[in-house]
Amino acid sequence: MSELLPPTPGQTIGPFFHPGMLYDGDRDLVPAGSVGSILFHGVVYDGDGVPVPDAMIEIWQADAAGTVSQSTGSLRRDGWTFSGFGRASTGRDGRYTFSTVTPGVTEEGRPPFFAVTVFARGLLDRLFTRAYLPGNDMTGDALWNSVPADRRPTLLAEADGQGFRFDVHLQGDDETVFLRYPGM
């Protein structure tokens, strides 16, 4: 394989991304309150455990049947098409919310997860992580097995009455496991 071109470096999303990044329906992968919809939500915390009010979370996921959508329409939601992508900014309380469906199994033996990207003022480059779901067999999952047992809980969403809660800790004792993919 030939040498890869050096990638353009990342930079912080900054504090004033809202006019450029947010759009109607960005956090609604399915219409809020529709049949089968769940809430995927959480709080982004800094190293002092203080909620981060100017962060942005993106999720990318399979549909309930485990199909990875290749449909367009994430920016102009038609209310029917499941595009698998969502974007939400945190509020003053550091909380983000998505209306979506529980991702299904994409490949036999692989536990489903939300792929999550984190952006924030003060965070110089985007961070990747995964939010696994409780109640799935994790024994065959390579990433899960490679993470020290005491840090695995940071990759696990918690079931609550409406769906799943997944908090992000940028720093601190509960620092989320963030991912580096090959080539980065």
Added chain:
Amino acid sequence: MNGIQDTQGVIDAEIAAIAASAAQSGVEETAVRVDYPPYRSSRLRHPTKELHHADPETVELWAPCFGDWDVDPLESDLTIGHASEPIGERTIVTGRVVDGQGRPVRGQLVEIWQANAGGRYTHKRDQHPAAIDPNFTGAGRALTDDDGNYAFTTIKPGPYPWRNHQNAWRPAHIHFSLFGTQFTQRLITQMYFPGDPLIPLDPIYQSLTSQRARDRLVAQYDHSVTSHEWATGYRFDIVLTGSDRTMFETEGDHQ
């Protein structure tokens, strides 16, 4: 809080010390340092542990798709859609988006946002006392063409003060957001303008310790991009990280 009392001299010294130690290491860093103390806001917001290696699988081998339905071609012109003309230097910003193998990234969403010519964002929390331009919102979208090209018509943004330290000013910049064909290629960055005297003073730009890496964030003035009696022109090419998935497709082509 630390920070706001510090002078530019204090920040410059910290930047220089980090640059010197990076140069001494002999290893060229191609990415930003997420732990970069001169950018004071990063102090409590950067991960302290090594990023954990992951081989992308299932959804990570794909990326969200955006199409003609998502983006109106008029969204690439930030100077229209208001009652009148925006104030400032009208400029065309164009470039090509490729992956790590140099292949065009086609039909992909490019989003930009920026301050107006006076250095003010359309945002309620931006309290910099520069005029809000009622004819400029500062956000645009485009899809790349078959060769990976994008183009925006906009206004050159102004520099603005921020509270990182005493009399801190951000160089003029445009924020860029890109996807790619694989989840792992997601990129948000900032494009700077050549010759801006604020660039060497800016801890966000300087969080890249390699000069070659820094240069990748600076657009080139390109007179062939200008528009007669209308706009100046800049070129800003973007390289996303390599994509495992399209690599397999290319191998398949040779079978």
